[in-house]
Amino acid sequence: MKNRLLSKGLALCVMLIVLMLGMYQIQDVVQDRIRNRDHAVQSVVASLAGPQTLMGPVLVQACTRYTSVQNGKKTETSTENFQRMLLPDGLRHEASAHMEELARGLHKVNGYVLKDSISASFVNASEYLNTATDSKAGTKVSCEPLQIALALSDARGVRSARILADQKELTAEPGTGLERYTQGISATLPLALLQKGKSLELSVQLELVGTERLAFVPLGSQSQVSLSADWPHPSFGGSFLPTRREISEQGFSANWNLSALASSARQSFQQQAQLCPAGRDQETYYDSAAPSGCLETLTTDFVDPVNPYSLSDRATKYGLLFVVLTFVAVAMFEVLKKLRVHPVQYLFVGSALCSFFLLLISLSEHLGFASAYAVAAAACVALLAYYASHILGSFRLGLPFAAGIAALYALLYVLLQLEQTALVVGALALFAVLTLLMVCTRKVDWYAFGGEAAKTAQSAIADKAAQS
16 A cells, blocks of 8 residues: 555556557558658659759750871771850749649649740850861861750650740750750750850740649859749748748749859759759758759749648657646546546546547548548547546546647647747647646645555445445
């Protein structure tokens, strides 16, 4: 009897460990559903198009250098392939995206149709009127026709493309002719359109489909990007944030205005740097900490703020806190009302809390996260109110207990909606709970608690013996 309080504490620790094992299993289920969602996204990408990155247009000309060397009576000839490239001086994108929600089974994917009007000017384009030469003796250079190249990260998304040079429409062809950035479109540029002392003006009308992410490479000496979409939840990233943005419930618009003095994209392109892909929920390369081998981009993510999988994953991380706080609440009723609650009853209460997270992830795939959260929380609160009314001895005590559980669910929902202030709100809430516990138990004689419990138990045993 003297060690009843210690025995009760050890039993509760065992119950807590059992519940934590159950929570880990539920977390595995959530992670498995997230993997299924990722597979669904990859399936959509494989049959449609992935995140899109636009780069260009640029002027490119493939050339071959033939070098002849006299070796005794024999003449040995070697060949070397190289490309002449010219990047735009002025580059402007006027883009608008229309969102199209795609689905694969239970999983939804944010797709979009992009209409982009691209303008590019090349001040020194007339230099291609001169044939590439080499000053070395015995060397001859031969070049193919001049090409306009627009590179894409996934050319399967091209629905239509028009390329105009000084208002004259050119024939668009698949492929870019670039050594590393092969996916995209190109057109042969007649040299007759090049005039000395006059800049070349290009225009590209592009319709493109993609999923979840859109990025532009600022290759111009002065790059301007204007992007609008009917999606109210953009996430701007990459190496540069927009200079102006407007976000409303109907959609957003954003503008970038970037000088080549602030970007290494032109130099990286000349060095054949990697056009780094990045999908949702993967480490992004479109930031200032990107590997030096990746091109800088202006990036927009079309984020789903109520993604049930990410929110459910965040919710399960609070599982241990939920169970501990509930155990503490039941223990306080034991102390303050001088009741006895069996460890198995603690286990049942904790199991009801754990089942909430399993209900949440399963229902959210069908009802949406907010509705699933409301249904799962209401079911668990109702169950705990009924059960607590019996283990605490009265319906009057069960209602405050259920109200406390409902408050915990409400707090969790608030924390899940917050991003920047989630930590401070959670810390303040824990401090408030601790304060409440200390105030309610300030007069409890913890040394006498075990003894009183033992006396109560002995009296109950004696009464039963007398009645028999």
